[in-house]
Amino acid sequence: MASSTADIAATAIATAQYLGHQLDESTLAQLCVSLEPTDSTVFRQLTLFDHNDASTQIACESQPQLDLLVLESPEILLTADYHRTPRQSGLLAGAPALKRAWEKVQEACISQNPYRMGEAATLSAIASQLLLPKPDFDSLLALVEECDLYGVNVAHSGSVVGLMLDRRRHDVDYIKWMLTQKKLTVHWPEQHLLRMVTGGVELQ
Structure with a gap:
């Protein structure tokens, strides 16, 4: 379900939007992993992703x-x-x-x-x-x-x-x-x- 990732990602995107900024997927992933290990559901495509530091991002x-x-x-x-x-x-x-x-x-x-x-x-x-x-x-x-x-x-x-x-x-x-x-x-x-x-x- 990646529920904790969904909570963090949604909060980040909504806050950025409110402040007049846009977050691309890679930046969002970096932000999420700075808070806790993160699922790859932040990416629109199915993606191999290092959930600890976002160092690996390979889309399928x-x-x-x-x-x-x-x-x-x-x-x-x-x-x-x-x-x-x-x-x-x-x-x-x-x-x-x-x-x-x-x-x-x-x-x-x-x-x-x-x-x-x-x-x-x-x-x-x-x-x-x-x-x-x-x-x-x-x-x-x-x-x-x-x-x-x-x-x-x-x-x-x-x-x-x-x-x-x-x-x-x-x-x-x-x-x-x-x-x-x-x-x-x-x-x-x-x-x-x-x-x-x-x-x-x-x-x-």
């Missing part, structure tokens, strides 16, 4: 279209608390998987293949299990396989999970039923069907 082609069945947990995690947790060993262990994930993201954008994007997100989610484990994660992966979904993505510093799918070809009601059957609704009692959108901040 347009992302393939897909939907997300967002699974919402009642658990609340504070971003600041998460980033104070020692994570170096887990990050190093997950680095090879994340490298493969990045390659698949680029393939997905070039070929407009949602399955490649799902594979990338799933690799990243598996690596994230070393840092912030999601409950019954194996059951989530099994559901993705059984329902032939594109993949699963997770909030890396939060509790939200997204099942990546196409509402036109996947049976969303059946997926929700499967979540209940696998008792995954114990952890994620609320679900929201959403379209994946581009990033960036919009003034309205």
